[in-house]
Amino acid sequence: MKIYDVPGFPNPLRVRIALAEKGLSDQVEFVKVDLPGGEHKEEAFLAKNPSGAVPVLELGDGLFISECTAITEYVDNLDGKPILTGATPRDKAVIHMMQKRAETELIDAVADYFHYATPGLGPKIEDGKKPTWTGRDAFGRKQGERAVAGMRYFDKVLRHQPYVAGEAFSMADITVLGGLVFAGFAKIDVPEDCAALMAWRQRVQERPSVKAA
Ligand code: GTS
Numbered sequence: 001m002k003i004y005d006v007p008g009f010p011n012p013l014r015v016r017i018a019l020a021e022k023g024l025s026d027q028v029e030f031v032k033v034d035l036p037g038g039e040h041k042e043e044a045f046l047a048k049n050p051s052g053a054v055p056v057l058e059l060g061d062g063l064f065i066s067e068c069t070a071i072t073e074y075v076d077n078l079d080g081k082p083i084l085t086g087a088t089p090r091d092k093a094v095i096h097m098m099q100k101r102a103e104t105e106l107i108d109a110v111a112d113y114f115h116y117a118t119p120g121l122g123p124k125i126e127d128g129k130k131p132t133w134t135g136r137d138a139f140g141r142k143q144g145e146r147a148v149a150g151m152r153y154f155d156k157v158l159r160h161q162p163y164v165a166g167e168a169f170s171m172a173d174i175t176v177l178g179g180l181v182f183a184g185f186a187k188i189d190v191p192e193d194c195a196a197l198m199a200w201r202q203r204v205q206e207r208p209s210v211k212a213a
Helices: 010-021 068-077 089-117 123-129 136-158 171-185 195-205 208-212
Strands: 002-005 029-032 056-058 064-066
Touching (some): 010 068, 010 208, 056 068, 089 136, 089 171, 136 171, 171 195, 195 208
Parallel strands (some): 002 029
């Protein structure tokens, strides 16, 4: 397996944590993509992922799989013993629901803030490749506020249960963590009164998979 990504970037981090949780990191060849240089918007990369984003998984038979959730589902189910995406229909549904919330209300909202309300990845990417419609800054700021509301939501969830989707660490936790990492990168602070979310982050950061990723 090959993974096209950028080490340290938030969405790639999600897949690297999932691989480490599954003990598969050393079975993967990582290929670094030049994001600030715009390599991900060139034809050769768009043939791998038309969305022009990392990470992308390449299988031995030449199939490319993008989207962190799809890649995580794949690696989690390779051995028939899923630990991140749910083993029962109920767990699968709850994990899927919470991870989607973590994408929409947190990591994707932070990404919009980063790309639309800050210089983002620099003018070559942001100005040349993204729409320049009026109000994009205001949209970005609104998405920043949405991300903070997302943090408050997950704080509330974590006051009553140890992990985002319930009793066990899952793909939903990985997505929330990726969102907080991205928020740090984009300089969106976690509200000080989100004590449960901060305690959860502290705990999750101690996992060997997170330390290794
Ligand atoms: N939903 C996608 C996924 O789950 O893989 C998001 C992928 C994504 O947005 N990746 C970012 C990217 O390639 C990298 S990161 O900064 O989010 O880690 N962005 C390129 C660009 O031009 O915006």
